[in-house]
Each structure stands twice: as structure tokens, then as C-alpha cells.
Amino acid sequence: MSADFQIRAGFMPLLDSALLVVAREMGFAAREGLELTLVREISWANIRDRLAVGHFDVAHMLAPMPIACNLGLSPLAARTWAPMALGLGGNAVTVSTALWSAMTAEGALPDLDPTMTGIALKAVVARRGVQAAEPLRFAVVHPHSGHNYELRYWLAASGIDPDRDIEIVILPPPLMADALGAGRIDGYCAGEPWNTAAVDKQVGRIVTAKAMIWKSSPEKVLGVAARWADANPEALAALLRALYRAAEWCGAADNHAELARLLAGPGYVDCPPDWFMPALSGRIPVGDGVVHVPDFFLPQAKAATFPWKSHALWFYAQIVRWGQVTLNAQNELIARETYRPDLYRAALKPLGVALPGANAKIEGALMRATPVGSAGASLVLGPDGFFDGRIFDPDHIDDYLRGTDAAG
Template sequence: MPPLSRRSFLIRTSLSTACLGLSLGMAGTGLLAPLAAQAAPGKPETTEVDLGFIALTDAAPLIIAKEKGFFAKQGMTGVTLKKQTSWAVTRDNLELGSSKGGIDGAHLLTPMAYLLTTGAIAKSKQPVPMNILARLNVNGQGISLSNAFLKDMFTVKSPGLSKAVAKKNATGDKFKAAVTFPGGTHDLWMRYWLAANGVDPNKNADLVVIPPPQMVANMQSGTMDTFCVGEPWNERLVNKKLGYSALITGELWKDHPEKAFALRADWVKKNPNAALRLLMAVQQAQKWSDNPSNTKELATILAQDKYVKATVDDLLPRLRGDIDYGTGRVVKNSPLKMKFWANNASFPYKSHDTWFVTEDIRWGYLPKGTNIKGLVAKVNRSDLWRAAAKANGYKEIPSGDSRGVEVFFDGVKFDAANPQAYLKGLKIKALK
């Protein structure tokens, strides 16, 4: 084939860029042209973005994308990671946006993207439309109890839990369960566990909100009886012999979805190429983080004060899947460990987001009449995930947006095609 003239080259390049821009525009309608999925995105509209994160192990993909140069290799040389002190601060800064001193996106509790989009948690009470571009991880959280309940040896299935809670409540000091944000994942895991074991979280427990890094200190001071949080804080509690883990959340729901990589929808619309490049870098970082040969280095990077501010001993064991529950029970290389890429961990299944929205309806964080399907379609950008994965040359790309019917530890099933049937079958709930 004869070499291209400069004019021919420019014409072809312009056509490719135009087709890419068209396909990205179609992405907003839920349609994605094949060309965008087969070509790297064009020049980023901006190289700068401010992303928030909380001091948790599952912030790893953003941290690694920054530390190992994955963002920079995609031309996103101005990515700034901003440590947030709590999910409430993350919420406030997302509402502000970087133009007003806040952030453009974040390592985020998945339900928060929906609660912000509806305006349910915004300070202004106005919608803050968000886009979920990827799931950052599955599994990797835990529910822990204080040593006052060590004799009970509670696990995921705890028929004696309701009796123990009633006994505590009879003292006049109500059973306190700490979560990280109302309507967030940890709130939903805690509520599900309590309700499945016969404890009504709204009537029989006092749910309190504590930022993740403060969980262990509050347990030590006797502020709470149990907490649900991500790692490394469950591990630190055990290491300090201040309590024990009743369960890791993969036991509650195998390979459950957890954090999300989310951006303000207006930022994605304004910077489609930059958004795809960020997503490509995050996917690359997830693959790196899931490689066992990198686990020790990952723990060392995360341990830094500017990130999680924990010891490698607090971070490394559960990253490897070595779970010391603090009760004498030790599991090595658990298949329920935190995953960043394996088994489609990164893909943002719409069926999973449907469960989160349904659970927030269950507990009154969203109204009963919420258009679940419409809301998920607005926030979840699995189309962009597929485009980024194809641009990265990856073959592990789910063809559909549902992982199928999910089964929880208590035998309850969730079919995203019929969330109302799930809601109807639940005995304990608090619909608004």
C-alpha cells in the first residue's frame, strides 16, 4: 500500500475523531457506536481533574492510577487526589464541583451517586446528576463487634443476635450500630444483616454515622457495639484486640458490588475524551491491583499517611484474603476477598445498581414511587466502561448489564427484572 499523503492522513484522522465524538454523543442516549469502542479516545478536553477518596483499601484503583502513572500515560497529567475526611464531606464537595473549590468525581459509596442525582442528600436539596463509570471493587468490607459480645461469637447467621440486642436494650443503653453514611453501602449491609437475623434496625437499634478512619477509636471508647466499614479498619480492630469480625461482607452476598468510580455528569458531558481516558487508567490500575505479585507493593503504597495512614500489617492480610476474625477462626486465601478486576469486578452491572436503589427505597431513603429503571439508566454508564475496555484492548467484557438473579446468605433472591417482588417479600422494611 502506498504511503498516505499528509492531506489524506489529516482527512482520515479528522473523520476518526468526528466519529468518536458522534459515538460519545450517542452514549448519552444509551447507544454506543462500535467505532468509539474500537479506537482510543481523542485528545482530552482537559488534563486536570480533582478526585476525592476516603482512607480505605478500596480507594486503591484511583491511588494506583496516580502513583503508577496510569493517569499520566493517558494524557491526564493534572489529576489531583484529594483525601476526604468523611462521606459527608465527599458529598458536599461533589455538590460544589471543582469550579467552586470542591471535586469533580470520587471513590464513592455506590448508592451516593443515586442519592445525589435525585437531590435526596444534597445540601441544596437540588439534584446533582452523577455518572458511575466503573465499580472499583467487590467484597472487602466487614461487620465487627466489640469484645462485650465476644462470648456470643456472632457470625453471618446469628439466630441469637435478636436476644442479645434485646438484652442490651433492656439496660436502657440502646444497641448501637455504626455505619459510614445514611443509605450508603455500609448502612445497607448492616441493615440487611440485622433484619435477616430478626433485629429491626429502625426499632431495635440505634444506627449512628461515624467516618471510616474513626471507627476503631470509637469502638475503643465504648461509643458503639458494632460497626460496618471497609478495610483496613476491621483488621485493625482485631490487631488491637478491641473486638472481632462477625463476617466479611462477601459472606453476606458473594462478590457483592461495593465502591464506584463516579464523576459529576456535567463534567463527563463537557469532557467526554478526558472521562474515557480516566476510565481507561482506572481499569489498568484495577488489573495491576488484582495481580498477586503486586499485593505487597499495593499495601505499602496505601499505608502512606497521605492515603490510608495505616500499617502494612493492617492492610496486607485481608488484601491477600487471609482473614483473622479475632475469634480463633482464621481463613487463608479466602475466595471472598476484595477484588478489583477479577470476575468482572470492575464492570458496573445495572442489576447491582438496581438493588442499591431498591434497598434505599426499602429503608425510606428514596420514595416508594421512584422510577428505579429510569434512574439507573441515567446514572450508570456501562456503555462508557465497555468503550474504555475495548480501547484498552481487553477481552473480558460482559455482554449484558445484568449478572442474573442474586442470592443472599439467608436464601433471599433478588431479580433486577422485578424489584417490586423483592420488596414485597421482605418482612422488615420502612418504606417512605
Template sequence: MTLHLRVGFMPLVDCALVVLAKDEGFAEAEGLNLELVREVSWSNLRDKLNVRLFDAAHMLGPAAIAATLGIGGVRVPMAVPLALNLDGAAITVSVRRYEELAKFADGDMTETAVSARALAAMVARRKASGLPPLTFAAVFGFSSHTYLLCEWLAKAGLVLGKDIRFEVVPPPQTVEALTSGRVDGFCAGAPWNAAAVSTGVGAMVHTGADLHRDCPDKVLAWQADDVERRPAAVRKLTAAILRASEWACDPANIPRFAMHLSAPDRLALPVDLLEPVLQFSLLQGAGRPPRQVERFIRFDRAALRPVPDHADWILAGMENAGQIIRTPEMSQQARAVFRPDYFPGGSD
């Protein structure tokens, strides 16, 4: 008997394993009819999972924890039997702002502390000149992207939301926001940094891995009680995604991999933009050659294990961003979102 599952996703490279599970036939082989629904924002996706319009979703790990804790909306406990990637984000600013940063830099701009000090000098100069604050965006308030921005700014004593304005811009809208001048920079997952650079409006400053290697990112989220009520469905989808992971990690499959992601109902972006990202070759802009970043985004099996310790980093990020005051009870609830007992091989 075939089981139908409706899964929401956002158009990002890190939705890859869900897409490949469907498009390469791994879900079908597990007895699943997988219906994938592309969403326009993380809030839309979260809300549809909350009311069970989706069985499961490609979701920001911090958003799953926020929903479980009831922060920023209705409390809906979530469970994560599987992560979907680690890393894959980058910080991009407009070419004009990058050129200004470079003038203020007191060393190598590839060093996060150097670029942060340059940004602090720029912020101070703008304030002294009576200019409005810079505006940076992340894709959602409860996201690793917000917390990576906070980590970067903190290296020079800057506070996101105080010294620099903060906006939420969904991933597909980041390039337009940078082009229009609505924001001066953003942190988002691939391929939207590369898209901004390729249009000539953006310059990549850092990858997320420059700030925090093996950063928790997207997960496969279910409502917690569904994981308990429908263990067979959870295990079948997990098995299909693990098969997709093995396929995705074979370099020989990259051209076909990029083709799947480029489809109009997936990312709707050119193959020649996506393929270099899958090869970890990142456009930098501002006259610089592409940068090769080892394991820029991880889809390997080890990266997919749901690790309760990731909740500790996420809660620390929430606290640093002024979103919570951490308590032991909150830590216990957040760690319980990650369910290694559903991962093949268990929690060992």
C-alpha cells in the first residue's frame, strides 16, 4: 500500500534531499507518494505544518525549537527525526558596501574579526555623519542566519537590531531587497548569495562556516505527536532521504543533481548557477575569483543525524539575539526536539 505524504519546502539548495527523494524515486521505492509543495516564506511553511496542511516540512532547526517553546507564535511541539544538512549559509552585502568595508579594513578581509571591525568603523562614521543605520536581513528571526549575523557583529561589539537595523526577508526575495537598497546585506542559505553576486549587485563577505563550522541548519520537522502516532511514515521518509544523501554525495551525480534543483517547481534557477555551488565553488563578486570552500554544505549521512547538542547552540543564539532568557526547563524541551532514536543506528 502506497502512503501519501505532503511535505513543504523552501527554494534553497538545502531542500535537496527532499527533492531528490521524490525526483530520483527513493520515496517511491519506500512505498511513499511524496507530494512536494514549494512555499514563499518560512512563516507560511511553519503555519501550514502547525495546522497539518503538511505532514512534514523542510524547516529551520531554530524555528522548530521556537514552535516547541511557543516563542513568537502558537506553541506547537515539533520533533526532528532527521537533519537535512549542515552549513550552506553566507553573508553577502551590496558591492557598494563591500567596497566601503574594504577601505575601512585594517587587515585581511577574509578574517571575520577584521571585516567586523571594518563594519564597526563604517557604522561609527555613518552615525557621526548623520546617515541612517545600515540594514541587514536574515531569512527568519528564528534561524541560524540570524545567529551567525549576531556572532559576526559581536566580534566588533556591534548588536544586531541596535547598531544595525534588522529585517526578515524570505530567501527568494533577498536579491531584490539588495538590488532595491531595502537592505545593505543579508545572511541566507545557498544559492541566494551566488544569485546576488551573479547579477552584479552583491559581494560575499563570509560563509557561515567561517564563523561556525558544522552549523545546524535545516531539519525534517514533524509535529511531535505525529512522530509517535505514525512511526512507519517517519521511518519510510527517513529511509528515502538517507538514500538520497548517498546519491547526492557522489560527485558523478552533480550535473543531474543541479538539473533537479533547477526545475520550475523547485528552485527555478539556472543549472550553471547551481552546479558550482554543489561543487563548493562560490562566487564572491567585487572583482574577486570564485572561492573554493571545502564541504561548504554537508549532505552526508553523519550530517543528518539529529543531535540534541545542536539545541544548545540554537538556544545560545536565541539568547544572544535577545529572543529568550534561557532556563534549564527550556534547554530540556529544546534538546528533546531532536530525536536520534528515530535515526537508523539509534542514538549511539
């Protein structure tokens, strides 16, 4: 039987491409009448640009990237919507074995605690400054990425100026571990399995995780070309339903071994299946042991696929904070309207799934898992705290920004 709709999607070789891979490979897309074609890309810039010029209808996308596109911060700025998140968490910060040795001399422990590892890193940076050594070089995957903003957040809250005290460069995630091993960078923030890869190759140590810097924090979204979405509302709704069913499948622990096998295939991430198991289990290898990180990667629980406008506005606040765009009402409106919970709600309401009662929330306010009002099934959110205790109120971005500076 022929498909009702054909959809072409770009993706990067990462754990959090899982929903797209599973939607195709486990038949969730086909059951919605979709022929879903997945195309692996080599960089986030290619993903962005090929979506803009019509090579892709939708894409596995960095959560801040659609906002940056709509703010005109990309060379081929095309309207892009984010009607669904592709999970929470999944990133970590990894450093070279040499840098880790220097950090342990300053009191760092292999517990992934962002506060103590940040203090140790600050001491290393300060000592290198006194010695007139070259600045440490850290890599992120794109200027408009959660990786860039969460790394900067952690550094700044630790008293390290990301623009003066270190150097930040851009690398595709699959190159991170090899660049670390070759001595081209001293550390990086990337999605899994590329942190586990560095540990497995014995060239790096994981020092903290996204799920500890900002609990229950967004990472990737489904980026959708607005022109295509407007012309194909039924196809988009069917895709959102297929991805939600894929998220449910990915969230079941009994499926994790099969998920790892699927993702490890040569057409997807092309790596050992074992590299995915730490993130899926929350048991993170740190070089000489394992640290349990609850909710390291959440594909479905705790509204992990809901496109919160408060997430979009936090990213916008970081874009402003680091000088990439001006704070004004028009830019804030653009960021707010980039995430489309209305499309998510319309597509998933017939399934009777848990839908939050609001489109935004105060980020960092939930200290523990909390039942909240919802349409459909019951819903538990959080915890969603920032490691430094800061709160983000999406209705008062200017107040939030006045409380930040380069050093935290």
C-alpha cells in the first residue's frame, strides 16, 4: 500500500536522533501513512541550510537553531517552527585526561558535580593565566546550540568568562573525541555517544552533564520548514503522532538494547552499540568508575516532547546574553512564537496523551518531581533546577538578564 505522505528528514548521528530513527525503523511512521526518509548529515550548519532551501521538510535540530533562524542569524534565514521536542538532556562536558589531572589537583572529584568541577576548572584557568599559558580550548557543535549556551552558563556561574578566559571553537560532534585525543582541544560539550566515546578511547573524562547543569532541560527539537508545515498540516500532525509513539517506545527500559542496536547501524550513528547504554541507563562512566545521573536522557517522560515556550525564551535570553542579538520586544515575540505547542496539542489530543495545562512555566522552580494539571493522562514534571539555584521567569527576561554578566 502506498503512503499518504512522503517526508524527508535530516539528522545528525547522535543518540537524540532516536525518535526519528525509531519512527521509521519500528513502523510508527508507516502506521500513520508516512514514508519517512532519513538523511544523515555531517554538520548542524548543513542541517539548517538544507532545511532552508527545501532539501528537507523537517529535521533533527538544535533547540535554539529555529529561533536563531527566525531572528535572521543564519545566512539563509528561513521561517522555521519547532512543534515538538525530541527529548530532554543527553549532553555532557568532557575534558582531556591532562586537563582532568590538573583539575583533580585543584580538588575536582569524579562525581560530575558541576559546582565543584567548575571551581576546580576556574583554579586551573587562573593558574594558566598567571603562567601566561595559552587559553584552554573547548569545542561546541554550533554557535546557536544548547551545547554552547549550557557550557557558557556553567563556566560563567563558575566565575570563568567564556569569551576571555578560554577559547570556544566549533566542531561536528563525531569529531570531538578524536580532536581531544589529538590534542587539538582541551574539552568539549556534545551529545551522546560522543562523550562515552572519549572515555572508551581513554582520551577524556566526563566532568559534568547537562542533566546536572539544568535538570530536565531541552536539547533537540523537530525543526520544520514553515512553508512546508503550512502546506502540509495533515502530514505534520501524522509525523508528530508517529514521533510521540516512538518516544514512548524509546522510553521503555526493555527496549534500550534494541534501540542501541538500531542507532549503532552504519546508516545512523555507526558506532559500537555499547556506547549508547550509559546515557540510556543513566550510569555514566567517568574513567575509573560509574556515576548514576537520574534522567540523563529522557525521550518521553515528564513532558519531554512538549515544546515549552519558556524553553524557547530561555534560549533567546542566552542569545541576548552572549551578544548575538539585541533584546527588544520584537525579537522576544519571534522567539516566543517559534515553538509551536498549538501544533503539538492539535496533533496529539486525539491520542489522549498527557498535555500540560500551560504553554510556559517558570524554569528552575521545581525542586522535585511534581504532578501538575494536564489534559488527558496524568503528568509529572521536574525537577528542573539550575545548578546555581537561579530561576528563569519567561515573563521577565530583562530582569533575568540584569542579574547576569560574563562572570556569572
